[in-house]
Amino acid sequence: MMLPDATEGDATDGNAADGDATSGNAADGDAAREQAVEAALGALGLDDKARLLAGQDLWSLPALPAIGLASLVMSDGPIGVRGRRWTADDPSIALPSPTALAASWDPELARRAGRLLAQEAHRKGVHVLLAPTVNLHRSPLGGRHFEAYSEDPLLTGAIGTGYVRGVQDGGVGVTVKHFTANDAETERFTVDNRIAPRPLRELYLAPFEAIVKDAGPWGVMAAYNSVNGTTMTENTALNEGVLRGEWGFDGVLVSDWLAARSTVGGIRGGLDLAMPGPLTVYGEALAAAVRAGEVDESLVDAAARRVLRLAARVGLLAGAPPAVAAADRPAPVDGPALAREIARRSFVLLRNEVRGAAPVLPLDAPGTVALIGAAARDARILGGGSAQVFPDHVVSPLDGLRAALPAGTLRYALGADPGEELGAAGAGFALRATARDAAGRELGGERLPGGQLQWLGDLPDGVGFDELHTVETHGTFVPRVGGEHRFGTRGVGGLRLTVAGRVLFDGAGRFSPPDEKADPFEAFFGLPSEHGTVRLAAGEPVEVSLVHTVPKELQLPIQAVSFALLHGEPERDPEELIAEAVEAARTADTAIVVVGTTDRVESEGFDRTDLRLPGRQDDLVTRVAAANPRTVVVVNSGAPVELPWRDEVAAVLLAWFPGQEGGAALADVLLGRAEPGGRLPTTWPAVLSDAPVSAVSPSADGVLAYDEGLFVGYRGWDRCSAGPAYPFGHGLGYTQWEYEELSATATSAVVRLRNTGPRPGREVVQLYVSPPDDGVARPPRWLAAFASVEAAPGTSVQVTLPLSPRTFQVWNPYPNGAGEWHTIPGTYTLHTGGPAASLPLGAPLTVAAG
Numbered sequence: 001m002m003l004p005d006a007t008e009g010d011a012t013d014g015n016a017a018d019g020d021a022t023s024g025n026a027a028d029g030d031a032a033r034e035q036a037v038e039a040a041l042g043a044l045g046l047d048d049k050a051r052l053l054a055g056q057d058l059w060s061l062p063a064l065p066a067i068g069l070a071s072l073v074m075s076d077g078p079i080g081v082r083g084r085r086w087t088a089d090d091p092s093i094a095l096p097s098p099t100a101l102a103a104s105w106d107p108e109l110a111r112r113a114g115r116l117l118a119q120e121a122h123r124k125g126v127h128v129l130l131a132p133t134v135n136l137h138r139s140p141l142g143g144r145h146f147e148a149y150s151e152d153p154l155l156t157g158a159i160g161t162g163y164v165r166g167v168q169d170g171g172v173g174v175t176v177k178h179f180t181a182n183d184a185e186t187e188r189f190t191v192d193n194r195i196a197p198r199p200l201r202e203l204y205l206a207p208f209e210a211i212v213k214d215a216g217p218w219g220v221m222a223a224y225n226s227v228n229g230t231t232m233t234e235n236t237a238l239n240e241g242v243l244r245g246e247w248g249f250d251g252v253l254v255s256d257w258l259a260a261r262s263t264v265g266g267i268r269g270g271l272d273l274a275m276p277g278p279l280t281v282y283g284e285a286l287a288a289a290v291r292a293g294e295v296d297e298s299l300v301d302a303a304a305r306r307v308l309r310l311a312a313r314v315g316l317l318a319g320a321p322p323a324v325a326a327a328d329r330p331a332p333v334d335g336p337a338l339a340r341e342i343a344r345r346s347f348v349l350l351r352n353e354v355r356g357a358a359p360v361l362p363l364d365a366p367g368t369v370a371l372i373g374a375a376a377r378d379a380r381i382l383g384g385g386s387a388q389v390f391p392d393h394v395v396s397p398l399d400g401l402r403a404a405l406p407a408g409t410l411r412y413a414l415g416a417d418p419g420e421e422l423g424a425a426g427a428g429f430a431l432r433a434t435a436r437d438a439a440g441r442e443l444g445g446e447r448l449p450g451g452q453l454q455w456l457g458d459l460p461d462g463v464g465f466d467e468l469h470t471v472e473t474h475g476t477f478v479p480r481v482g483g484e485h486r487f488g489t490r491g492v493g494g495l496r497l498t499v500a501g502r503v504l505f506d507g508a509g510r511f512s513p514p515d516e517k518a519d520p521f522e523a524f525f526g527l528p529s530e531h532g533t534v535r536l537a538a539g540e541p542v543e544v545s546l547v548h549t550v551p552k553e554l555q556l557p558i559q560a561v562s563f564a565l566l567h568g569e570p571e572r573d574p575e576e577l578i579a580e581a582v583e584a585a586r587t588a589d590t591a592i593v594v595v596g597t598t599d600r601v602e603s604e605g606f607d608r609t610d611l612r613l614p615g616r617q618d619d620l621v622t623r624v625a626a627a628n629p630r631t632v633v634v635v636n637s638g639a640p641v642e643l644p645w646r647d648e649v650a651a652v653l654l655a656w657f658p659g660q661e662g663g664a665a666l667a668d669v670l671l672g673r674a675e676p677g678g679r680l681p682t683t684w685p686a687v688l689s690d691a692p693v694s695a696v697s698p699s700a701d702g703v704l705a706y707d708e709g710l711f712v713g714y715r716g717w718d719r720c721s722a723g724p725a726y727p728f729g730h731g732l733g734y735t736q737w738e739y740e741e742l743s744a745t746a747t748s749a750v751v752r753l754r755n756t757g758p759r760p761g762r763e764v765v766q767l768y769v770s771p772p773d774d775g776v777a778r779p780p781r782w783l784a785a786f787a788s789v790e791a792a793p794g795t796s797v798q799v800t801l802p803l804s805p806r807t808f809q810v811w812n813p814y815p816n817g818a819g820e821w822h823t824i825p826g827t828y829t830l831h832t833g834g835p836a837a838s839l840p841l842g843a844p845l846t847v848a849a850g
Contacts, residue, residue, distance in 0.1 A: 029321050033312040036320035040067040040308050046297060049304040050287040055277030058257075058457025058558055059084050061307070068318025072311050074175075074254075074275070075124065078131035078147055079382055079659065080389035081117055083124035085458045088449035091392035093120055093335035093660070094382055097638045098133060100346035100656035102149035103678035103731075105764045106788055107162030109345060114166020116333040121172040127314040128173040128219060130386070134160045134207040137639075137682040138183040138712050141696045143607040146383040146638020146657055148183075150681035151713030151728065153203050154783050157210030164215040171324030173314055175254055176211050178223035179232060179243065180204050182256075184696035184704070185607045189259075191698045192226040195706045197813035200227070203712060205238075209247055218251040218310050218323075222271055224259045230269075233260045237817065239270030252310045258557055263289050272303040276457060279557050336661055343665035348654040348678035349732040351646060355630050360590070360650040362672025362734055367589030371401055372415040372581045372624060373617070375636040376594035378427060382657050383638050385604020390449045391660040397594050397634065400663030404671055411588065415581035415624070416574065418598050418615040421528055422488045422566035425451030429544070429567070431475040435460065438469040448473060451565035453548075457558045465559040470494075473565050474545040482538040483570030488530040491563025494549030497531055500542040505531035509563070528566055578620050585628040592670070593621050594655075596636030607696040611642045611688045621645045634666065640684040643725060654678070672734065679731035679764045683714050686725040692716030715779035729783075735761035739833035740796065742841040748803055749785065749843070751832050754796035762790045765832060767801050768839060769808075772826035776810065781831065808847045823850035 044052070048064055056062040056071070063071040076082045080092040093116065095101070101110055121129055133144070137151035149156040160176065167174050181193045181204045195204060211217055220243065223232040232238070233255050243249045252272045260266050260274035263281045267289075274282040289295040308317060315322030352359040363369075379396040382388060401410055425431065433453050434445040444462035453473055459465060477499075479485060487504055489495045497505040510527035536542060546565040585591035595617040601608060612618070625631040625648045632651040635641065636658075646652055653676060655666060668674040685691045693716055698704040708716060714728035735757030743750050751765050769784040785801035806821065808828065813819040827846045831839035 029323065033309065033317075033320045033323075036317055037305060037308040037312055039319070040069065040317060041301065041305055043067050044304065046290055046300065047284075047287050049300050050283055050290075052304050052307050053273055053286060053300070054280040054283035055273075055275040057278065058276040061273075069308070069311055070316040072127050072314065072316055073125055074128040074130055075121070075126040076130050076386040077389065078133055078387055080391070081120040081124050081126055081129060082389050083126060085460075086388070086390065086454055086456075087460075088390050088447045090124065092124075092389035093339060094389050094391040094394075095339050096343050096346050096659040096662070097146045097383055097387070097657035098149050099146050099638050099681060100658060100678070101163075101342060102155060102159045102681035103348055103654075103656065104342065104345040105155065105679050105681070105786055106345065107158045109342060110159045110162030111166035111169070112333065112338060113342060114163045115169050115330045116166075116335055116338050118167045118170020118172040118329070119333055120335070121167075122170070126172065127316065128175060128310070129167055130175050130177065130221065131167075132160050132163045132174065133177055134211065135178060135181070135183045136204060136207070136712065138706075139694050139696050140611060140640045140682075140685060140688065140691055141608045141694055142183055142639070143185040143602060144383070144385070144604050145640075145682075146602055147385075147387050147604070151683060152681070152783050153206035153210075155681055155786070157207040157214075158786075160207055160211045161215045164211055164217050168215070168218065169324065170329050171314060171322055171326075173218035173251075173310055175219035175221040175252075176208060176217045177221035178256055179208055179220050179253075180223060180238065181227050181706075182223035182225050185605055186697045187702065189224045190226075190702055192229060192703050193706060194228055194703055196709055197819060198811045199706060199709050199712070201811035201819070202710060205242065208243070212243070212247045212249050217249075218313050220249065220251060220253050222253055222255050222259060224256050231259075231261065231265075233271045234262060234265035234269030236269045244270065250306070250309070252306045264294050267295055267299045267303065272306050276558055339659045340661035340665045340668070343655075343658040343662050344668055344674045345677035346656055346658070347665070347669050347676040348680055348730070349676040350652040350654055350684075350726050350730065351649070352651045352732050355650050360630050360632060361653070361670065363590060363670055364672055366405060366671065367409065368587070369401065369405060369410050370413065370581070370584040370588035370591045370628070371398060371410060371594070372413045372584065372591060372620070373594035373596075374414055374417050374419070375596040376592075377412065377414070379662055380596055380598070380636055380657060381659050381662055383602055383604070384599040387604070394660050395663035397592075397663045397666050400665070400667035401592075401670070403664070404667035411584050413581040413584040414577055415593065416577060416616040416620040418596065418613065418617055419568065420598075420614055421600065422486060422530055422568045423599070425477070425544075425565045425567040428478045428480055429475060431473055431544075431565070433460075434472045434474065435463045435468055436470050436472070437467045443468065451567065453561065453563055455561040457560070459559070459561070468550055468561070470547055470549050471561055471563075472545060472547045473563075474543070476541045477536075477544050477567075478541045479536045479538050479569075481569055482536060484533040485536050485570055486530055486533050486568035488528060488566035489546060489564065490526050490528045490566060491548060492526040492554065493551035493563070494547075495563065496545075496547040497565070498543075498545040499534045500536070500544075502534060504534070505529075526563070528564075530566070530568075574616055578616065578623055581620060582623050582627045585624045585631065588628065590630045590632065591624050591628040592632045592634060593624050594634045594636055595621060597638070597641065602638050608639075611640055611685070613641050618644055622648060625649045632670070640682065642685070642687055646725060654680075675734045675759070675761055676731070677733070677762050679729050679766075680726055681728070683717050683724045683728045684726040686722070690720065690722040690724065692720050710777070710779055715782060718780040729764075729766050731764070733761045733763065735759040735793065737761070737763050737834065739841050742830060742832050742843045744803070744830050744843050744845045746803070746845070746847065749801045749830055749832075750798060751801065751841075752796055752798045753789070753833075755791040755793055758793055760790070760792050762788060764788050765799055765801070768831045770829045770831065771824070772828060774824065774826050776824055778810070784830070805850065823847065825849040
């Protein structure tokens with residue numbers, strides 16, 4: 001339906017992706033799978049059922065040929081499929097980070113991303129993807145912030161629903177994680193997050209509920225942390241009562257890796273699968289617990305049934321049709337093209353000031369350009385930890401702009417190095433790992449993408465852990481610049497570092513004493529150490545070698561080898577570097593400064609302590625902006641950072657961790673070939689101290705109290721006297737929009753808007769609800785619905801936004817721990833229009849009691 005004189009544009013409902021939860025999941029297929037599952041279960045004895053509930057290694061479950069069950073393989077991660085092993089010999093497509101995907105506000109784009117990842121999974125022999133992460137951005141200090149979607153549960157649930165549908169469209173399972181409230185990394189194995197019933201239901205459980213009900217995921221991952229006194233791998237109330245009982249989840253509940261701590265507690269708490277293996281609390285220990293009378297075998301049967309159902313859905317159980325036949329999978333996806341599209345659609349234009357007759361962006365006539373910053377040359381495309389994959393190529397901002405601009409118009413300057421310690425060897429290194437036994441006999445090896453070697457669980461072909469004695473990282477290094485290059489190591493065990501024939505170190509790696517509250521691998525990875533410098537000439541190759549003696553005496557839950565060859569380019573005077581950048585900017589028509597974080601700032605395993613950019617990047621931006629009024633700053637981070645110079649520069653473009661095609665996408669957007677399509681999925685504070693919620697560290701007794709209740713993200717900011725630097729939902733395009741009309745019924749709202757600018761454009765229409773003044777504790781507003789629209793210059797478009805009954809409900813807890821959703825009647829106000837901070841259109845909506 002169109003309003004008068006409206007010209008129809010494209011509108012995408014933002015509340016859920018269209019289509020069925022899984023392709024080909026017809027009732028007859030379900031029945032056939034269930035029949036095969038029951039037959040297989042009936043043929044298994046206790047020992048085999050218990051084996052089925054424990055990993056046989058880091059990533060896979062055992063095959064049981066007697067019942068026609070093949071081995072099921074799982075793999076990280078959210079932006080690319082790693083496969084069983086991290087290896088450059090089997091590269092992966094690297095999509096933009098989850099925060100970037102959520103910044104698109106487009107569930108259908110998330111679904112397309114999921115379909116690509118399913119395609120990658122099939123190529124790598126993977127059946128279940130350990131993703132998506134749908135925890136909330138409770139604090140901007142959360143170290144894994146980049147791997148989650150948003151501070152808002154509705155947006156998180158919608159993007160997660162699209163992603164899960166896409167992966168399962170391709171016949172690959174997911175594990176929606178981390179159930180629940182795994183919102184920070186500090187003491188994540190032991191922290192007890194204390195959350196009142198209403199915020200637990202209305203915020204932290206809400207994305208999981210939406211995905212379970214709207215996408216039908218085949219798996220969920222139980223988190224490390226406790227919630228209200230009970231660890232999540234044993235949390236019967238949430239796992240059995242809510243996830244399975246209330247929501248009807250019929251898939252597998254798998255532990256986060258090493259999260260399962262109790263045989264009896266886990267199986268009674270609803271945990272189906274304890275990963276990884278072979279050392280696990282299930283398997284033989286579970287069978288023994290049944291025989292000792294500590295566990296009823298019916299619990300083992302129920303868990304085994306769910307694991308067999310997952311195997312049937314992905315096509316691994318004889319006699320069971322897969323949920324998606326190979327012929328019914330989506331058409332092949334061009335991975336690099338989709339990675340580039342998602343990056344373009346994720347970039348958020350935070351600021352774009354007029355310089356001369358028009359805003360500085362897009363650069364319709366760029367003239368000469370000074371590109372500045374370490375992150376412009378050595379792009380950080382993804383976050384650290386389980387999100388990490390190895391793409392076969394990376395397009396940096398320098399690469400992308402060199403390819404897009406006329407020859408001779410681009411000049412590059414380093415400006416400031418954000419690295420505050422040596423990092424893993426990267427550009428210029430061609431490395432290989434060779435494994436040997438104690439006699440020096442070569443066992444096997446593989447090519448490395450950089451100086452970090454990490455073999456967890458699975459070793460290269462021909463390499464057995466028992467006979468493994470040393471691993472050598474060796475190859476050549478061709479310096480980009482001449483001078484005193486710095487070298488170092490990271491790892492535990494013996495390390496012998498040789499560069500250009502010179503031994504720089506021969507001894508034991510630095511050891512981090514274990515902490516019972518810390519990640520069990522933290523001490524194993526060791527501490528970085530710098531061992532010396534070697535003067536090298538630019539362009540002249542030298543031989544490098546790091547021999548690691550594997551420390552077999554360490555008690556680890558899996559067989560693992562991890563160490564790193566570290567490198568840093570010759571140190572230069574920081575003032576000299578900034579002066580060079582300022583001079584380049586002064587003589588250019590436009591200066592583009594790329595700033596960002598490092599893997600020592602944003603990564604799984606630890607939280608941040610502040611929001612400042614590392615190194616002297618803030619000084620760099622301030623001085624470049626003083627030299628060139630047309631200074632554009634590109635921010636390469638997965639989470640909020642402080643931007644103290646934001647009012648001094650002409651434009652600020654947030655690029656997140658943009659994936660392998662990020663530099664090409666950046667060139668598209670800067671030069672106006674595409675519009676920056678993103679809107680902020682989380683609020684960006686001006687300074688950390690303004691944030692309404694920031695605490696990530698538990699008290700001495702291990703408790704982290706969610707004392708802010710419902711007031712997380714913009715819900716909390718709306719009560720603060722200090723405003724943010726950039727609010728939730730903010731983002732500019734290359735055209736302008738006028739919101740013309742808003743109307744509403746009990747089930748939907750209709751918004752009409754017009755493109756009043758000079759270019760075709762895309763807008764994310766956001767609808768918020770404010771409650772009546774009725775004494776019920778609620779935020780001043782919350783997101784109720786959203787959609788994307790497109791329109792040509794001068795035309796209008798109308799979009800209908802469905803309103804869920806949940807929009808007007810609160811969780812009403814009962815004294816016995818139960819509760820119900822309760823509709824609060826009254827006259828609410830709907831808001832929409834323009835930047836999220838100012839919503840000029842309003843409409844009343846009266847809601848009846850229900």
